[in-house]
Amino acid sequence: AIMATIAAHFGPKRLSGKTAIVTAGPTHEAIDPVRFLGNRSSGKQGFAIAAALAEQGASVTLVAGPVALATPEGVRRIDVTSARDMAVAVAAALPADIAVMVAAVADWHVEAAGQKLKKSAAGPPVLTLIENPDILALTGHAPNRPRLVIGFAAETGDLLANAKVKLAKKGADWMIANNVSEGVFGTDANHVYFVTAAGTEDWGAGSKADIAERLATRIANAL
Amino acid sequence: AIMATIAAHFGPKRLSGKTAIVTAGPTHEAIDPVRFLGNRSSGKQGFAIAAALAEQGASVTLVAGPVALATPEGVRRIDVTSARDMAVAVAAALPADIAVMVAAVADWHVEAAGQKLKKSAAGPPVLTLIENPDILALTGHAPNRPRLVIGFAAETGDLLANAKVKLAKKGADWMIANNVSEGVFGTDANHVYFVTAAGTEDWGAGSKADIAERLATRIANAL
Numbered sequence: 001a002i003m004a005t006i007a008a009h010f011g012p013k014r015l016s017g018k019t020a021i022v023t024a025g026p027t028h029e030a031i032d033p034v035r036f037l038g039n040r041s042s043g044k045q046g047f048a049i050a051a052a053l054a055e056q057g058a059s060v061t062l063v064a065g066p067v068a069l070a071t072p073e074g075v076r077r078i079d080v081t082s083a084r085d086m087a088v089a090v091a092a093a094l095p096a097d098i099a100v101m102v103a104a105v106a107d108w109h110v111e112a113a114g115q116k117l118k119k120s121a122a123g124p125p126v127l128t129l130i131e132n133p134d135i136l137a138l139t140g141h142a143p144n145r146p147r148l149v150i151g152f153a154a155e156t157g158d159l160l161a162n163a164k165v166k167l168a169k170k171g172a173d174w175m176i177a178n179n180v181s182e183g184v185f186g187t188d189a190n191h192v193y194f195v196t197a198a199g200t201e202d203w204g205a206g207s208k209a210d211i212a213e214r215l216a217t218r219i220a221n222a223l
Numbered sequence: 224a225i226m227a228t229i230a231a232h233f234g235p236k237r238l239s240g241k242t243a244i245v246t247a248g249p250t251h252e253a254i255d256p257v258r259f260l261g262n263r264s265s266g267k268q269g270f271a272i273a274a275a276l277a278e279q280g281a282s283v284t285l286v287a288g289p290v291a292l293a294t295p296e297g298v299r300r301i302d303v304t305s306a307r308d309m310a311v312a313v314a315a316a317l318p319a320d321i322a323v324m325v326a327a328v329a330d331w332h333v334e335a336a337g338q339k340l341k342k343s344a345a346g347p348p349v350l351t352l353i354e355n356p357d358i359l360a361l362t363g364h365a366p367n368r369p370r371l372v373i374g375f376a377a378e379t380g381d382l383l384a385n386a387k388v389k390l391a392k393k394g395a396d397w398m399i400a401n402n403v404s405e406g407v408f409g410t411d412a413n414h415v416y417f418v419t420a421a422g423t424e425d426w427g428a429g430s431k432a433d434i435a436e437r438l439a440t441r442i443a444n445a446l
Contacts, residue, residue: 033404035262107340107342127352
């Protein structure tokens with residue numbers, strides 16, 4: 001990893017002139033002015049990938065959900081809250097050469113109340129969920145689709161089978177699959193699989209920065 | 224505010240020998256291993272109150288939901304995730320002379336799934352909500368009730384009316400009411416009303432640290 005970092009700093013900028021969109025973090029779907037539906041993504045893996053691509057000379061737009069992370073050097077950051085906001089920001093950032101969709105986008109939003117929900121004798125309120133736009137699938141099937149569309153699949157079971165299904169359905173070139181029952185949320189480590197139509201590679205356990213550098217190198221090789 | 228800070232540092236420790244429980248932050252109620260129901264509390268007001276009470280010499284137990292804040296000096300911190308965890312931690316911290324319940328405790332938890340919920344042809348899942356323990360009411364009505372039980376009421380409408388209802392129903396001595404439609408979440412400023420059976424005082428707009436110091440002084444005057 002140290003050699004890769006040195007190489008990235010002093011070596012040729014292999015992604016100069018290329019544009020990339022990276023999404024990161026969770027989305028928050030408002031239930032009322034106070035409450036939301038969220039998820040445990042910290043944004044660290046996506047921010048590391050945005051940093052690694054920028055390090056290689058790519059012009060990176062990072063569309064970030066609500067996270068407490070500093071913007072990587074040289075990266076243009078757009079902050080969003082909901083999946084619908086994120087879909088709009090990603091569409092506005094097209095065209096691009098590369099899209100890496102790392103954000104844990106909520107599958108559903110809630111029919112939100114304008115006023116804070118109150119406890120009532122009638123019992124707990126009913127939350128009506130509505131499907132969100134699928135940002136990875138929209139990007140993978142867009143008329144101005146990036147040359148390389150990469151998705152992340154966070155799964156708690158049937159990891160590789162689910163990742164392969166998503167690869168095809170979402171029009172992605174590559175999927176990075178990780179098992180989120182292993183407690184990766186908020187930590188600096190991850191264990192991922194690199195899934196393409198050609199097969200699956202176990203990238204083993206590594207820091208989120210290591211995985212980001214490996215992916216950036218792979219992207220540079222492919223473009 | 225500067226004079227108050229100096230006085231707190233160099234003046235007599237007016238709460239020496241007293242014990243306090245402070246709750247702060249949101250709670251997260253798991254929907255599945257990845258998703259949760261949350262709220263926009265940053266924990267800043269509760270942490271400021273814990274710091275102000277410790278500054279006055281109180282022995283403070285801070286029961287904190289998931290927040291990204293440093294523990295104030297001299298404060299014993301217990302981290303929790305859900306409202307049910309927080310209720311257990313508060314009960315375990317009793318008896319105490321003072322309880323200041325600042326946390327934005329979720330009113331409901333969700334019948335949580337052991338596996339990550341998936342999109343399905345059957346449409347969005349139904350989230351069944353279940354009422355959480357009311358930590359303020361349990362504390363206000365506990366057999367070993369603190370001498371001073373103080374609650375926070377975050378409201379988007381009928382601020383003072385709602386706060387007065389809560390004061391009586393929850394067995395609290397004082398309520399601090401704030402209008403959360405004014406965008407206080409995550410910021411350092413707040414505008415609160417101090418509500419007791421005797422009446423209501425508008426404390427005006429101030430920093431969360433100022434409000435914490437004013438409340439600590441009020442507590443010291445009352446004990």
